[in-house]
């Protein structure tokens with residue numbers, strides 16, 4: 001392993017940042033139109049840039065790096081379009097990047113003419129590696145590049161006298177720069193600019209390439225903040241990349257170390273593995289009760305514009321914005337989420353407290369629909385959640401396990417996810433209003449004058465033949481059950497019963513869930529749905545009986561088909577059951 005070497009630790013005594021918290025959002029600057037754009041295989045055209053710019057303004061960014069106007073005509077023209085068409089709101093500063101080279105600085109200043117607010121961002125690389133390989137210059141010569149560029153800007157200030165200008169300097173490749181040297185260059189630039197005379201300036205400390213663990217980056221930021229001579233006169237900014245996949249963590253720790261400002265992009269687009277993702281950073285703050293200072297209430301729209309303008313794709317697992325990040329397929333997650341959501345429904349004002357969902361998807365324009373999706377990893381809670389949330393069906397708790405197993409086995413067989421309509425269809429087909437053999441034909445209910453008992457008078461159809469059913473009980477359900485027991489010579493009872501109304505007004509339907517039990521303890525569920533509550537109950541009982549695979553419906557020897565005379569009865573004459 002001699003090809004690579006470990007990144008050195010920072011010699012920082014009594015570091016403070018681990019004790020700090022992020023209690024307010026930083027000053028945000030988006031670099032989508034510059035660092036993001038320069039990393040695209042097909043950079044945005046002017047219309048796409050305008051669309052992105054308008055989105056960034058809508059989201060509430062007050063500093064927007066719009067490009068590198070001295071680099072190409074399209075970059076220059078885009079800035080001119082924004083300025084000449086008054087597209088930059090008064091409270092927004094456009095930021096432009098330039099290398100520390102006179103002719104590029106002159107062209108940059110030229111491009112800014114007439115703008116109300118601007119950040120002029122000057123950079124040169126300071127790392128040991130770039131000094132040695134790219135510039136072939138020593139430390140003093142590299143510092144001079146920064147100072148000459150700063151002086152070039154100062155010399156041109158008169159050209160921008162009507163612009164509120166903030167000067168920004170980046171020691172590019174800061175994370176590869178010795179800290180003593182980085183602070184020496186920054187101090188020299190600050191002294192030359194002299195914020196007391198020319199207004200506040202920004203020192204932007206980039207992790208141009210992310211080279212270390214985030215704690216080391218935080219140490220570097222705290223070290224710089226402690227050692228800069230005129231820290232109070234400058235805004236400390238972070239510009240992090242994600243080479244090690246820890247750009248968000250590094251930025252968060254950098255903020256804990258005292259930085260004031262963050263540059264990043266939507267969904268982390270940018271060179272190589274990207275810039276830090278501002279949306280993730282901001283929503284991480286939001287999830288901790290910190291106002292992120294950006295309008296993120298419609299992430300799907302932000303994502304759509306981002307994808308259309310950059311031609312990049314937001315990964316399904318991308319924090320907050322990915323298709324699957326508020327979705328649970330696995331049973332135990334679904335169970336916990338549906339229980340948490342039920343508590344939220346009871347008290348919508350309560351603090352957000354749902355397992356597996358760090359924030360309420362609705363806060364950022366994501367819907368609840370996709371929270372629980374069903375495949376062979378799913379369990380009863382998830383299936384019940386889908387049936388309730390999408391179809392209003394409140395499945396009794398003791399019925400949920402078998403529905404879960406039923407749906408799970410279908411998904412297992414198909415080897416794929418089931419849509420909510422497939423789940424509903426499978427549920428209906430298995431449980432609801434079954435009339436495979438036995439169906440309700442007609443009925444009437446009456447109440448005994450003295451006893452208060454209910455009498456069921458009606459008929460059922462068994463495989464095309466209609467048989468009268470007469471029964472009495474303490475309510476319609478038991479009256480019907482007793483009538484069926486007499487007709488089929490059975491001894492069944494209703495073991496569980498739940499009912500709900502679905503819909504509203506004249507379209508209201510009753511759903512009855514009934515578990516029918518035989519004398520030997522075997523039981524089976526059925527569901528009835530009807531606009532008539534009693535019909536729903538009777539149908540639920542018949543659905544259960546129809547589901548009872550081993551049941552043979554043999555009518556009592558004395559039963560007579562409706563319309564036939566007793567003598568002409570042709571019933572099978574055998575008592576039958578499972």
Ligand SMILES: CC(=O)SCCNC(=O)CCNC(=O)[C@H](O)C(C)(C)COP(=O)(O)OP(=O)(O)OC[C@H]1O[C@@H](n2cnc3c(N)ncnc32)[C@H](O)[C@@H]1OP(=O)(O)O
Pocket residue numbers: 035038068070071072098099100101104123124125134135145172208271
């Ligand atoms: C980390 C970042 O993202 S930084 C931003 C990177 N983005 C871009 O570079 C996109 C836009 N850039 C460009 O289009 C071009 O680089 C231009 C138009 C700005 C300049 O093009 P060129 O003049 O051809 O120069 P090029 O960029 O190749 O740089 C070469 C020279 O500039 C020097 N240089 C590079 N960066 C800087 C800098 N920030 N400050 C001063 N000199 C610099 C190099 O040392 C090199 O010098 P040399 O010719 O003496 O060896």
Ligand SMILES: CC(C)C(=O)C(=O)O
Pocket residue numbers: 035097123170172173204206207208209239241
């Ligand atoms: C110009 C600088 C800030 C940059 O883009 C980087 O270091 O990544």
